[in-house]
Amino acid sequence: xxxxxxxxxxxxxxxxxxxxxxxxxxxxxxxxxxxxxxxxxxxxxxxxxxxxxxxxxxxxxxxxxxxxxxxxx
Amino acid sequence: xxxxxxxxxxxxxxxxxxxxxxxxxxxxxxxxxxxxxxxxxxxxxxxxxxxxxxxxxxxxxxxxxxxxxxxxxxxxxxxxxxxxxxxxxxxxxxxxxxxxxxxxxxxxxxxxxxxxxxxxxxxxxxxxxxxxxxxxxxxxxxxxxxxxxxxxxxxxxxxxxxxxxxxxxxxxxxxxxxxxxxxxxxxxxxxxxxxxxxxxxxxxxxxxxxxxxxxxxxxxxxxxxxxxxxxxxxxxxxxxxxxxxxxxxxxxxxxxxxxxxxxxxxxxxxxxxxxxxxxxxxxxxxxxxxxxxxxxxxxxxxxxxxxxxxxxxxxxxxxxxxxxxxxxxxxxxxxxxxxxxxxxxxxxxxxxxxxxxxxxxxxxxxxxxxxxxxxxxxxxxxxxxxxxxxxxxxxxxxxxxxxxxxxxxxxxxxxxxxxxxxxxxxxxxxxxxxxxxxxxxxxxxxxxxxxxxxxxxxxxxxxxxxxxxxxxxxxxxxxxxxxxxxxxxxxxxxxxxxxxxxxxxxxxxxxxxxxxxxxxxxxxxxxxxxxxxxxxxxxxxxxxxxxxxxxxxxxxxxxxxxxxxxxxxxxxxxxxxxxxxxxxxxxxxxxxxxxxxxxxxxxxxxxxxxxxxxxxxxxxxxxxxxxxxxx
Numbered sequence: 001x002x003x004x005x006x007x008x009x010x011x012x013x014x015x016x017x018x019x020x021x022x023x024x025x026x027x028x029x030x031x032x033x034x035x036x037x038x039x040x041x042x043x044x045x046x047x048x049x050x051x052x053x054x055x056x057x058x059x060x061x062x063x064x065x066x067x068x069x070x071x072x073x
Numbered sequence: 074x075x076x077x078x079x080x081x082x083x084x085x086x087x088x089x090x091x092x093x094x095x096x097x098x099x100x101x102x103x104x105x106x107x108x109x110x111x112x113x114x115x116x117x118x119x120x121x122x123x124x125x126x127x128x129x130x131x132x133x134x135x136x137x138x139x140x141x142x143x144x145x146x147x148x149x150x151x152x153x154x155x156x157x158x159x160x161x162x163x164x165x166x167x168x169x170x171x172x173x174x175x176x177x178x179x180x181x182x183x184x185x186x187x188x189x190x191x192x193x194x195x196x197x198x199x200x201x202x203x204x205x206x207x208x209x210x211x212x213x214x215x216x217x218x219x220x221x222x223x224x225x226x227x228x229x230x231x232x233x234x235x236x237x238x239x240x241x242x243x244x245x246x247x248x249x250x251x252x253x254x255x256x257x258x259x260x261x262x263x264x265x266x267x268x269x270x271x272x273x274x275x276x277x278x279x280x281x282x283x284x285x286x287x288x289x290x291x292x293x294x295x296x297x298x299x300x301x302x303x304x305x306x307x308x309x310x311x312x313x314x315x316x317x318x319x320x321x322x323x324x325x326x327x328x329x330x331x332x333x334x335x336x337x338x339x340x341x342x343x344x345x346x347x348x349x350x351x352x353x354x355x356x357x358x359x360x361x362x363x364x365x366x367x368x369x370x371x372x373x374x375x376x377x378x379x380x381x382x383x384x385x386x387x388x389x390x391x392x393x394x395x396x397x398x399x400x401x402x403x404x405x406x407x408x409x410x411x412x413x414x415x416x417x418x419x420x421x422x423x424x425x426x427x428x429x430x431x432x433x434x435x436x437x438x439x440x441x442x443x444x445x446x447x448x449x450x451x452x453x454x455x456x457x458x459x460x461x462x463x464x465x466x467x468x469x470x471x472x473x474x475x476x477x478x479x480x481x482x483x484x485x486x487x488x489x490x491x492x493x494x495x496x497x498x499x500x501x502x503x504x505x506x507x508x509x510x511x512x513x514x515x516x517x518x519x520x521x522x523x524x525x526x527x528x529x530x531x532x533x534x535x536x537x538x539x540x541x542x543x544x545x546x547x548x549x550x551x552x553x554x555x556x557x558x559x560x561x562x563x564x565x566x567x568x569x570x571x572x573x574x575x576x577x578x579x580x581x582x583x584x585x586x587x588x589x590x591x592x593x594x595x596x597x598x599x600x601x602x603x604x605x606x607x608x609x610x611x612x613x614x615x616x617x618x619x620x621x622x623x624x625x626x627x628x629x630x631x632x633x634x635x636x637x638x639x640x641x642x643x644x645x646x647x648x649x650x651x652x653x654x655x656x657x658x659x660x661x662x663x664x665x666x667x668x669x670x671x672x673x674x675x676x677x678x679x680x681x682x683x684x685x686x687x688x689x690x691x692x693x694x695x696x697x698x699x700x701x702x703x704x
Contacts, residue, residue: 004288010171012356013135016301034290036178036363041291063130066123 002043003050008069009035017064025060027053040070074172081168088116088161096154109153117144117160134308136350143346147667150336150343155667159347166675170356173682177360177689181367187239187258187279189223205257205274216266222259225277226268228252233264240282241622242373258282281613282621285375289366290359292378296642300358304351311349311657315342318661337663344660347670353649353678357685358642364688365638372691373621374631381617384600385635389580390572391530391628394565394594395537395547397587398604399625400512404433406441408491408509417443419506423498425451425466426473434494437510461496472499479504492546511543514550517626522551524629528636531580534572536565536594565594573599585628602628630691638688645681652677 009015015035022031022040027048032041044053054072061068074082091112100108114121117140124141127133140163147156191202193215200215205223208214216222218233232250237243237259246262249255255268258279274280319342323333362379369376376382396402411419424442427435428451439446454464460481461474472482473496479486484499486507493511497504515521522533534555537544544558557568573582584591584598587605592615595601603616605623613619620627656673659665665673 011136011167011352012359013301013304013352016304016355017132032291032293034288034359036174036290036359037287038178039287039291041288064132066126067119 014065021060088112146343162671189221192223225272226270230267236260294379294383318342353681357681360685375619390582394586404437411506521625528632
């Protein structure tokens with residue numbers, strides 16, 4: 001399953017860090033963050049609870065960029 | 074400006090005023106430090122917070138950390154004004170960057186403003202506006218003049234002209250009549266249209282295009298990836314270098330028996346840190362690509378990712394499909410050779426004889442004929458398999474068909490050597506002439522090929538399933554380098570494979586097709602370009618670059634955009650890095666002070682960002698230059 005989320009991030013380097021952080025989360029097969037369009041595209045592994053995975057993703061992203069926001073609810 | 078940006082702006086103004094006041098106050102020592110801490114915290118509290126959080130989370134080396142260390146260090150050395158000013162300028166730079174990025178983001182969304190807001194549905198004679206998402210397939214919708222077409226469908230009633238410029242970049246309006254397909258995203262200009270929808274909103278052309286454009290920045294270019302990896306190693310490298318700069322020289326100096334002069338070396342190390350901020354490069358590259366993609370979509374060229382925009386600039390081999398790409402894909406009468414009768418009469422005989430046929434050739438004959446064919450004037454119609462047709466037209470016995478038919482009827486005809494399909498016509502046993510029908514080369518095709526050569530394409534190749542003579546004729550007419558004819562779809566893939574092997578590693582091969590039956594080739598080539606994609610989902614799926622209209626000269630325009638974007642990207646990388654490294658050396662040598670450092674940092678970023686926003690503009694002259702000759 002692939003989904004695209006709106007995000008809020010202020011700098012291009014931070015967007016890259018969010019991408020790297022999201023990729024490492026269990027249940028995430030592939031993640032891409034576009035700073036310019038302020039979007040995050042996540043491909044989930046099979047049979048994963050999207051909301052649950054995204055919560056962990058947000059937590060990990062907040063660690064690398066405290067001000068970021070992902071709208072997944 | 075957004076609320077966030079405004080807040081930063083107010084903080085900048087307050088801090089600047091406070092600094093100016095404090096500088097004028099006659100205080101010294103600890104009181105001065107305390108006073109300076111006020112503007113420092115006003116302007117820098119969020120940076121300090123992020124730096125602290127970064128350390129807690131183990132993400133030490135980032136811009137916030139660099140700025141925090143540099144400014145706190147400066148304050149400790151008693152350089153209060155410098156310390157606060159560095160933070161102030163850093164914030165000004167960040168604000169400018171976020172404003173510039175926001176602006177180009179809005180510009181691009183304005184360019185791609187094709188999302189329809191509502192659809193009109195007739196409920197008991199009254200028009201009701203509903204969300205296009207809610208309209209079911211097969212519903213009847215009404216589109217008033219001035220409104221955007223919300224969903225794909227078929228016009229059932231009314232005729233009008235459509236403005237397709239938002240989709241194709243083409244400003245000439247298109248006519249539409251009942252019975253024709255209509256594509257979402259166009260603007261209805263003149264008449265009222267009743268449309269039966271054939272697709273839901275999610276499957277409609279407009280939704281597909283928006284999705285494509287919005288996701289295009291997800292496929293990152295090599296340069297983009299390079300620079301983010303670069304930043305990852307760069308910042309720690311700079312931090313350790315600064316540390317070494319602060320410690321090594323004074324220690325060595327001590328060991329050699331000289332005074333250490335720690336403050337001087339620490340100051341140099343801090344200057345070094347301020348200069349080193351990599352933000353200019355990191356921000357300007359995605360911004361350039363985004364601008365390039367946005368500028369291209371405004372011209373009806375949809376690029377599916379920065380990576381393809383990057384590849385296109387390296388395209389050296391351009392392989393074309395023939396029918397529908399370089400030629401119209403429609404048969405037309407290209408030549409008439411009347412014998413003893415007028416051209417109009419010849420066409421009238423031919424068209425009348427073929428009036429019951431649905432064959433493309435018969436259609437093209439009817440189209441070329443000025444007079445309306447009277448079917449009741451045509452009697453005794455017989456099809457002679459493999460040869461042609463015999464019919465009585467207004468009392469004359471007319472034979473229309475190939476050379477075999479003429480021979481069989483013992484009519485002495487004059488053979489025509491033109492390429493294409495030749496229809497010989499006889500009336501009352503006497504030869505009346507011949508009509509040549511062929512696929513016509515697109516009016517921009519020749520210029521398109523010339524434009525590509527000028528843009529640096531080394532080899533242009535045409536692949537076609539058509540006969541050898543036809544292919545050769547077209548290739549000659551257009552000035553193509555190589556032509557392969559009589560190919561089956563699978564042969565086309567083999568041909569492309571061979572060319573891929575032949576070219577050298579760094580060169581790219583692009584295949585241009587109409588996306589109808591060349592999907593395998595489109596995916597096999599380094600870059601697949603599909604044209605005439607208005608309404609063709611298959612093309613949008615299979616290709617990497619999609620030309621919304623079917624004008625081949627858009628390819629060279631796309632290459633120009635790609636070249637320009639890449640040029641700007643490299644300019645920015647080289648400019649920013651050389652200024653940075655230059656300043657780093659000056660800082661280490663003690664020639665550049667902290668003021669120069671902050672100007673180097675913010676200045677380079679402003680220039681790089683301004684340079685990057687140039688990609689959004691596709692020069693009008695480039696555009697018109699391509700079309701000027703045809704008009």
